[in-house]
Amino acid sequence: MFEDLQPAAADKILAMMAVYRDDPRPDKIDLGVGVYKDRNGATPVMRAVREAEKRLLNEQQSKTYLGPAGDAAFNTAMIELIFGSDADAGRIRAIQAPGGSGALRLCADLAKRSTPNATVWLSDPTWPNHGQIIRGAGLGTAEYPYFDVQSGSIRFDAMLEALRHANAGDVVLLHGCCHNPTGANLNIDQWRVIADRIVAQNLVPFVDIAYQGFGDGLEADAAGLRVLAQKVPEMIVAASCSKNFAVYRDRVGAALVMAQTSDRAELAVGQMASAARTLYSMPPDHGAAAVRMVLADPALRANWQDELEAMRQRILALRVRFADALRRQSNSDRFDFVARHRGMFSRLGLSETQVERLRAEHGIYMVGDSRINVAGLPEDRMDWLAKAIVSVLG
Ligand code: LMR
Numbered sequence: 001m002f003e004d005l006q007p008a009a010a011d012k013i014l015a016m017m018a019v020y021r022d023d024p025r026p027d028k029i030d031l032g033v034g035v036y037k038d039r040n041g042a043t044p045v046m047r048a049v050r051e052a053e054k055r056l057l058n059e060q061q062s063k064t065y066l067g068p069a070g071d072a073a074f075n076t077a078m079i080e081l082i083f084g085s086d087a088d089a090g091r092i093r094a095i096q097a098p099g100g101s102g103a104l105r106l107c108a109d110l111a112k113r114s115t116p117n118a119t120v121w122l123s124d125p126t127w128p129n130h131g132q133i134i135r136g137a138g139l140g141t142a143e144y145p146y147f148d149v150q151s152g153s154i155r156f157d158a159m160l161e162a163l164r165h166a167n168a169g170d171v172v173l174l175h176g177c178c179h180n181p182t183g184a185n186l187n188i189d190q191w192r193v194i195a196d197r198i199v200a201q202n203l204v205p206f207v208d209i210a211y212q213g214f215g216d217g218l219e220a221d222a223a224g225l226r227v228l229a230q231k232v233p234e235m236i237v238a239a240s241c242s243k244n245f246a247v248y249r250d251r252v253g254a255a256l257v258m259a260q261t262s263d264r265a266e267l268a269v270g271q272m273a274s275a276a277r278t279l280y281s282m283p284p285d286h287g288a289a290a291v292r293m294v295l296a297d298p299a300l301r302a303n304w305q306d307e308l309e310a311m312r313q314r315i316l317a318l319r320v321r322f323a324d325a326l327r328r329q330s331n332s333d334r335f336d337f338v339a340r341h342r343g344m345f346s347r348l349g350l351s352e353t354q355v356e357r358l359r360a361e362h363g364i365y366m367v368g369d370s371r372i373n374v375a376g377l378p379e380d381r382m383d384w385l386a387k388a389i390v391s392v393l394g
Contacts, residue, residue, distance in 0.1 A: 028363035031372040048304035052293035068276040070096025070283040074292035078254040093269035098251040100240025106255035108137035109275035149349040152337025168202035176209030177221035178343020181371035191224035195231040210240035215342035250287025325386035354392040362388040
């Protein structure tokens with residue numbers, strides 16, 4: 001049965017992780033996959049998560065099945081974390097999912113089951129897995145312009161203009177914060193305008209929020225999503241805890257739905273549970289249970305928020321220092337946008353050839369579209385790195 005198989009297309013981000021691992025150069029630099037790193041290049045278990053895991057080990061009496069929706073208290077806590085404490089929670093439901101990717105797939109399956117002919121509009125550029133996951137659920141995709149490489153800013157008018165061509169019932173995927181791969185984010189006025197456009201054209205917002213807490217803060221990073229929730233009748237949300245709880249390999253996320261009534265929200269979450277049952281039956285418990293314990297315990301929650309805030313501040317400081325080094329080395333303001341961007345990523349605007357030269361000649365790894373993971377920037381080698389980047393500009 002396998003004789004006609006062709007090799008699967010490599011995932012660019014994951015493939016690069018492997019090449020980096022095998023590179024013997026001791027001074028190599030990893031600006032690739034989106035994981036937080038501390039100043040030593042480590043991605044530690046967060047303090048509050050570690051404590052919750054210890055309690056879990058001592059207190060958990062059973063590992064019997066919980067069901068396709070996972071941990072009910074985790075789901076309720078995720079609604080509050082994302083929609084806020086004054087959300088209209090009666091119209092919102094959540095289902096635990098295996099990471100943000102699992103949540104994206106459940107949301108896409110729900111959209112397919114609700115409006116089979118809908119097109120999902122993606123930002124150009126977006127995270128490469130978005131299109132694959134959505135098309136994998138059987139939906140078509142289209143793109144709206146988003147990022148201007150020259151200025152490092154958002155093409156907001158072009159984005160709105162493209163969305164004029166969306167049909168009623170189409171779905172618009174928006175990055176809740178910390179746009180991946182660009183780091184360029186909608187401001188709150190732009191969120192309002194987008195919300196009005198969505199309502200006027202009878203579209204459905206689909207928000208992917210995978211970096212809450214890494215941009216302007218936990219609450220501020222959900223502000224755009226909450227503006228939408230005030231204005232639109234229905235929305236779907238894929239959330240990830242991979243980064244903000246640093247539970248990457250434990251696969252913790254949630255798919256959320258806001259409907260016009262509580263009954264419809266219940267129907268929608270039931271469809272997501274049914275999709276989960278056919279895809280993987282039930283989500284893994286351990287990481288979500290630890291996240292639930294952190295969110296429910298005031299002391300653990302405060303500890304987690306402190307650590308997350310320190311991570312965010314470190315990224316902000318790295319942005320400023322890197323932009324300064326690039327300004328010094330290039331004698332230009334070409335890369336000043338790096339300091340203005342928010343979240344884990346910025347896209348430098350280099351060609352694939354330049355990115356490849358950085359890898360081959362200097363051991364500097366970034367994704368082929370010149371996306372860098374800001375958390376991977378080396379504090380003590382900023383000018384060296386900036387100099388290498390300028391050297392390939394040609
Ligand atoms: C990334 O964009 O690097 C992360 O979301 C990790 C991944 O799965 O691609």
